Amino acid sequence: MLRNKVPFIFLFAALHLLIIKELSAQTPKLIKTIIVDAGHGGTDVGATGQYENSLRSKEKDVTLAIALKLVDELKKQLPGVKIVPTRTTDIYQKPGEKAKIANEFHGDLFLCIHADSGPLKQGKRQVGTRMVTRYKITYTGKGRKKKKHKEAYEVEEPVYEYFKIPLTRSGTSVWIFAAHKTSDKLKAIMDGDENFEIEADGVDSIESKFDFNSPQGRIIANIYASRYQFRSDRLATLVNEEVENTGRAALGVNQRRVGIWVLQATNMPAILIETGFINNPEDEQYINSDKGQQELAEAITKAVQRYKVQVESINNTAPPPQPTVSNDKKPADPVQAFETRPIRDIKTIQVKSNKIEVDIYDDGEIDNDIVSVYFNKKLLVDKKSLTTNPHSITLTIEPGKANELLLFAENLGTISPNTALMIITDGKTRHEVRLSADLKNNALVKFELKNNN
Ligand SMILES: [Zn+2]
Numbered sequence: 001m002l003r004n005k006v007p008f009i010f011l012f013a014a015l016h017l018l019i020i021k022e023l024s025a026q027t028p029k030l031i032k033t034i035i036v037d038a039g040h041g042g043t044d045v046g047a048t049g050q051y052e053n054s055l056r057s058k059e060k061d062v063t064l065a066i067a068l069k070l071v072d073e074l075k076k077q078l079p080g081v082k083i084v085p086t087r088t089t090d091i092y093q094k095p096g097e098k099a100k101i102a103n104e105f106h107g108d109l110f111l112c113i114h115a116d117s118g119p120l121k122q123g124k125r126q127v128g129t130r131m132v133t134r135y136k137i138t139y140t141g142k143g144r145k146k147k148k149h150k151e152a153y154e155v156e157e158p159v160y161e162y163f164k165i166p167l168t169r170s171g172t173s174v175w176i177f178a179a180h181k182t183s184d185k186l187k188a189i190m191d192g193d194e195n196f197e198i199e200a201d202g203v204d205s206i207e208s209k210f211d212f213n214s215p216q217g218r219i220i221a222n223i224y225a226s227r228y229q230f231r232s233d234r235l236a237t238l239v240n241e242e243v244e245n246t247g248r249a250a251l252g253v254n255q256r257r258v259g260i261w262v263l264q265a266t267n268m269p270a271i272l273i274e275t276g277f278i279n280n281p282e283d284e285q286y287i288n289s290d291k292g293q294q295e296l297a298e299a300i301t302k303a304v305q306r307y308k309v310q311v312e313s314i315n316n317t318a319p320p321p322q323p324t325v326s327n328d329k330k331p332a333d334p335v336q337a338f339e340t341r342p343i344r345d346i347k348t349i350q351v352k353s354n355k356i357e358v359d360i361y362d363d364g365e366i367d368n369d370i371v372s373v374y375f376n377k378k379l380l381v382d383k384k385s386l387t388t389n390p391h392s393i394t395l396t397i398e399p400g401k402a403n404e405l406l407l408f409a410e411n412l413g414t415i416s417p418n419t420a421l422m423i424i425t426d427g428k429t430r431h432e433v434r435l436s437a438d439l440k441n442n443a444l445v446k447f448e449l450k451n452n453n
Contacts, residue, residue: 031308033082034074035107037262038067039114039272042092047117047278051166055284059115060090062287066275067113069297077301078308099265109235109307110270111300112262115278115287116173120164127161170280171249172296174236175272177225177263178255221265230363231269231311238303239273246299248286273300341408344441347433350450351426354397358405362386363421363434370410371418371437376401383410386420395447403447409437417441 046059
């Protein structure tokens with residue numbers, strides 16, 4: 001119901017604005033402010049140690065202890081960078097409040113500290129026996145003379161004790177918001193073919209200038225997430241590597257679309273670290289120990305340092321190096337483009353008009369990706385570097401033809417593979433396509449002309 005009332009003008013305006021912002025946000029910048037969030041707090045306890053003989057520790061305390069050590073370590077290793085904790089004591093923060101703090105401080109990174117948990121199975125063990133009285137029932141006679149006899153006897157039966165079996169699963173995992181799915185979702189919203197209910201996980205509207213829980217707010221939040229997905233993923237990968245370097249089980253980078261709304265609502269790259277399983281005995285000991293907490297804080301800090309160097313060095317690359325491209329202006333060889341590399345990434349788009357506009361941007365960091373683009377084997381874009389300024393081309397879709405747009409990587413930029421974001425407009429509908437190509441594989445978009453009825 002509400003959906004129909006959202007002014008479409010607004011949606012288009014928001015999307016348009018955000019596409020522009022999304023792209024300008026890819027312009028590298030310095031890491032000046034880092035937000036550290038100790039998950040949960042106050043009445044929101046989070047997960048607790050519940051297995052037999054557990055420390056009965058609470059996630060909110062563990063996250064605070066690790067976050068405080070992380071804040072100290074970041075300050076020590078990154079002097080000059082402002083480190084902002086969302087909380088330093090055991091206080092409750094309303095949903096949305098943490099994201100609001102992060103946004104108000106204009107963080108360049110958002111690090112969320114949590115502890116993992118999982119459902120516990122119940123075990124039972126025999127702790128003794130006890131005697132109980134049972135009765136044996138017999139009958140004699142028939143018909144109206146039938147008689148019931150009850151005979152008592154004693155039996156010994158086992159006495160059980162029930163307990164919760166600890167988790168066997170252990171290790172640290174890193175989470176980012178699954179922005180590509182979000183992006184598809186956005187497209188669906190724009191096409192009006194999906195009822196967009198983003199699970200907001202009980203997020204209520206706090207007195208903020210902007211209500212992220214409003215339909216418009218959710219769109220903005222989704223864009224936040226997709227805008228920073230690439231960087232979040234990179235930081236998450238580095239954290240996973242550094243955790244692995246400590247010798248701890250590193251469970252990898254995971255994407256989740258629900259339940260990590262705080263990552264979605266922050267206007268900056270954001271990751272959530274599940275430091276360990278509070279219901280695994282070794283992990284619970286580890287995340288409660290000074291040594292474990294410090295080790296995690298140092299691993300995360302190292303990852304942030306590496307990330308900072310990477311992001312800021314892209315910034316300082318001027319003029320852009322063009323490593324594998326010769327400067328001659330000869331067009332790329334179509335034979336080479338088509339025949340020497342298989343097509344790995346194929347997307348099919350149904351369009352309603354035979355005239356379509358394609359804007360090609362770099363997707364992710366601007367890292368000097370150089371590409372050529374062919375349409376029906378004709379060269380349209382010749383060795384151009386992908387930036388925030390689109391290469392705009394107009395295509396005529398011809399019935400009976402293959403109508404294939406091929407992306408050919410001329411180099412790998414500084415970050416492999418070459419990823420292009422194509423905004424395709426057929427007059428009515430806007431499609432967002434991400435393609436990735438490298439020196440071994442081409443990427444292709446196929447257009448299918450669909451009649452209007
Ligand atoms: Zn948590």
